[in-house]
Amino acid sequence: MIRVTPTIAIHENEIKLSFIRSSGPGGQNVNKLSTAVQLRFNVKNSPSLSDAVRTRLIRLAGDKMTKDGSLVIRAGRFRTQERNRQDAMNRLIKLIQNASMKPKPRIKPKPSRALKERILAAKRRRSELKRMRRWVSTSENDHKI
Numbered sequence: 001m002i003r004v005t006p007t008i009a010i011h012e013n014e015i016k017l018s019f020i021r022s023s024g025p026g027g028q029n030v031n032k033l034s035t036a037v038q039l040r041f042n043v044k045n046s047p048s049l050s051d052a053v054r055t056r057l058i059r060l061a062g063d064k065m066t067k068d069g070s071l072v073i074r075a076g077r078f079r080t081q082e083r084n085r086q087d088a089m090n091r092l093i094k095l096i097q098n099a100s101m102k103p104k105p106r107i108k109p110k111p112s113r114a115l116k117e118r119i120l121a122a123k124r125r126r127s128e129l130k131r132m133r134r135w136v137s138t139s140e141n142d143h144k145i
Contacts, residue, residue, distance in 0.1 A: 002089070004096045010048045015092070016040040017085060022076040036076030039088040044069025049096075057099035071095070 001009045022036035043049065043057055043065070061071050073095075075088035111119075 002093070004093050005100050008048060008053070008096060008100055010041075010046070010096075014041060014046055014048065015089075017088070019081060020074075020076075022079075022084075033081075035079060035081050035084055036074065037081065037084040037088045039071075039073040039075070039092060041071045041073075041092060042069060043071050052102070053096070053099050056103075057096060060095060060099050 001011055002015075003009050016039070018038045018040070019034040020036045020038055021034050043054055043061070046054070049057065057071070058065055058069075064071055064073060066072060071092070073088045073091050075084040075091065077087055078084050
């Protein structure tokens with residue numbers, strides 16, 4: 001069992017590791033040895049994850065998710081298979097830990113008293129401007145024109 005958080009633990013058989021040839025520097029090792037790791041974790045069918053964590057993980061993973069619901073992490077940063085395997089596992093654990101944190105609900109800010117006063121002052125200025133534009137009659141004869 002791989003302990004991710006105090007409440008989430010993933011069984012080793014849920015994770016599939018395959019080794020592929022790495023790109024980048026490494027001399028002849030790049031051409032001869034399969035040191036890069038491709039980790040696959042089926043998020044949609046994992047019994048270890050709750051529904052809330054699963055949906056957040058799918059959203060966080062982005063383009064690392066396949067159509068069948070598997071998370072694919074490719075690690076080829078290091079020259080040895082063991083370090084790449086550990087790197088891929090750490091990245092998976094970090095993703096699940098981030099998904100397990102419930103986002104804080106956004107609290108809509110209330111306008112301050114000064115802002116309310118500025119808004120009302122602007123409304124009064126606009127109202128006064130429009131009131132000054134009105135046509136004003138000076139006598140009874142002005143209406144008959």
